[in-house]
Amino acid sequence: MASSLGSEIESRTVGALGGHLAVYCEPRANAASLPLLLHPSLRNEGTAHEAFMEADPDRDPRRWESGAAARLQRMLGQSQIGEIATALQRDDVIHLRGLPRDPISPPTPYEGDPDMSLLRLTLANLVGVMAVLGLQAFSYDCENDGRIVRHVCPRLAATGEASSQGWAKELLWHADGAYRAIGDERNAVRSPAPRWLCWAVIHDSPSIPVTIVRLVDVLASLDPATVETLLQPQFVVGPPDSFRDRTEARSVPILVRDGKGGFYSRYNQALCRGTTAAACASLEVMARALADRRLVHHVPIETGDIVILDNWRTLHMRPDFQPRWDGRDRWLLRIYGAEGGTSAVRAREHFPYCWR
Numbered sequence: 001m002a003s004s005l006g007s008e009i010e011s012r013t014v015g016a017l018g019g020h021l022a023v024y025c026e027p028r029a030n031a032a033s034l035p036l037l038l039h040p041s042l043r044n045e046g047t048a049h050e051a052f053m054e055a056d057p058d059r060d061p062r063r064w065e066s067g068a069a070a071r072l073q074r075m076l077g078q079s080q081i082g083e084i085a086t087a088l089q090r091d092d093v094i095h096l097r098g099l100p101r102d103p104i105s106p107p108t109p110y111e112g113d114p115d116m117s118l119l120r121l122t123l124a125n126l127v128g129v130m131a132v133l134g135l136q137a138f139s140y141d142c143e144n145d146g147r148i149v150r151h152v153c154p155r156l157a158a159t160g161e162a163s164s165q166g167w168a169k170e171l172l173w174h175a176d177g178a179y180r181a182i183g184d185e186r187n188a189v190r191s192p193a194p195r196w197l198c199w200a201v202i203h204d205s206p207s208i209p210v211t212i213v214r215l216v217d218v219l220a221s222l223d224p225a226t227v228e229t230l231l232q233p234q235f236v237v238g239p240p241d242s243f244r245d246r247t248e249a250r251s252v253p254i255l256v257r258d259g260k261g262g263f264y265s266r267y268n269q270a271l272c273r274g275t276t277a278a279a280c281a282s283l284e285v286m287a288r289a290l291a292d293r294r295l296v297h298h299v300p301i302e303t304g305d306i307v308i309l310d311n312w313r314t315l316h317m318r319p320d321f322q323p324r325w326d327g328r329d330r331w332l333l334r335i336y337g338a339e340g341g342t343s344a345v346r347a348r349e350h351f352p353y354c355w356r
Helices: 061-090 116-132 215-220 224-230 277-290
Strands: 021-025 034-036 093-097 135-140 150-152 171-174 196-203 210-214 235-237 249-252 255-257 263-265 272-274 296-299 306-310 314-318 331-339 346-348 351-355
Touching: 061 093, 061 116, 061 135, 093 296, 116 135, 116 196, 116 306, 116 331, 210 215, 210 306, 215 263, 215 277, 215 314, 224 277, 272 277, 306 314
Parallel strands: 135 351
Antiparallel strands: 021 034, 021 093, 093 306, 135 331, 150 331, 171 314, 196 306, 196 331, 210 296, 210 314, 235 249, 235 272, 255 263, 346 351
16 A cells, blocks of 8 residues: 555565565566565574674674674575575565564664673574675664674663664655765775675564665756756765764765666755755756655564665665654664675774774
């Protein structure tokens, strides 16, 4: 059923021997939803405690990736993992539901650190899906204290922030880390923007879907002159509130060609500005296009879901909301994902996953 702000991601769930796994894909003319089933003989496999879960994911993410990938391969089998990989290559967002869940979820962490031992299965699901798809977890030293796992939930210290841990301000259309390099761009002192945003849902209330637009749809609604202007280095893009690095990216384009006839984007509606009259006008045209609700898709999320989003080919937003402060407010785990071989500037010699 279509929501008031756009279309919901088309989905279908299939049951299998008391458990189910469904993959929800961005609707396209050539892409139907892909329902997947847990391997019947291993449907309880994912609930077992495993040795890699004792490691600290923020200090030893590679051990988690290895162990979680092996766990997921046993659960699903190579054929179903191949289907997920195909969906990721073809679509801008994938949404998985039906993986084993932790029996007890801790309260939403409004401050301090939650007991992550209660979230081992959820984290193993998230890291495992990333790993079998060839995505490596990483962090930035100037955000989230350099930790791999970020808690996307209302935090008392983020009251006034326009960030994933703030709530009082609407997050306008944006790509995460938009002030960083994308595509084939290189920066000697700053690592690129994250290619993949990967979430696992702990608490799903208030019900706020992951709201996205696909870049290809937005650009199709723009005139060629506007697209050409967005390709010119006539823009300044600032860092988001969650980053301690406050250095703006200057003389950069909003769009970068992907080498395959398409584009990547570093658009951030709140933090981009033009340096020429044409650049300013192109941002106004872009903002008007994003106001077209027909372009908007909603990914309705539930506890236990996994969502992976292409940060360079989509934009996402989140409305402001009022937390209840009852320990059950909306809470997602977020991990940045990078493809193997991504050129990055290491921030810490002994922690290659932590980028500058």
